[in-house]
Amino acid sequence: MLLESYTKKIFRPECNPSFQSLHCIAALDQDITDALPYLNAVLGGFEYFKDPPAVTFRIQGKIIAVHPREIAVNALRDEEEAGKILEWLRREINDAWENRDKITPRYEGTPRPGILEILKLLPKTNCRECxxxxCMVFATLVAQDAKGPEDCQPMDDQERKRLDQYMSQFHFNP
Ligand code: SF4
Structure with missing residues (x-):
């Protein structure tokens, strides 16, 4: 097992202490540098940095940054959610490392959602109900994971399903 343990710290963002969401930093007891390109290949990192190595993920409205000795997660509801995400990541890191001979390491980020692709799937009436x-502004927010298909009420079920399907290729659920 590559990543055995870590120490978790939870805090409120200093820039806005009244903000309701929490941040979490986990200091890793083992160095996971060599596992990062395999983790990126398996989970489809949003961005990959070679030097110093790091990979970021956008999952359920959160940004998760994985570094050789640290994992940072923002926009957390509570400590329980932080623990759940860290344990999921620990499993994914160890699985990717253990299966590295079957995985092609990846040293770049995955394609991002296209704003125009999203716009094509919206009603395009600019009704402002959202x-x-x-609709273009809304599409930009969907591409950033700040809004989802459920936030555009005029969409019918089929349109919503199509947008959900399009966005699902960019998402992983722990
Ligand atoms: S609610 Fe939907 S259709 Fe209306 S402006 Fe927002 S994205 Fe466009």
Missing amino acids: GQPT
Whole structure:
């Protein structure tokens, strides 16, 4: 097992202490540098940095940054959610490492959702029911994972399903 243990710290963002979501930093007791390109290949990292090595993921509205000796997660509901995500990552890191001879390491990020692709799947009426001035602005927020198909009420079930399917290729659920 590559990653055996870590120490978790939970805190509120200093820039806005009244903000309700939490941040978490896990200091890793083992160095996982060599596992990062395999983890990136398996989970489809949003961005991959070679030097110093790091991979970031966007999952359920959170940004997760995995470094050789540290994992950072933002926008957490509570400590329980932090623990769940860290344990999931520990399993994924160890699985990727143990199966590395069957995985092609990846040294770049995966394709991101296209704003125009998302826009094509929206009603394009600029009705503002979602609180945004145009469907284009809404599409930009969907691409950033800040909004989802459920936030556009005028969409019918089929349209929502199509947008869900399009976005699902960029998401992993722990
Ligand atoms: S609610 Fe939907 S259709 Fe209306 S502006 Fe927002 S994204 Fe466009």
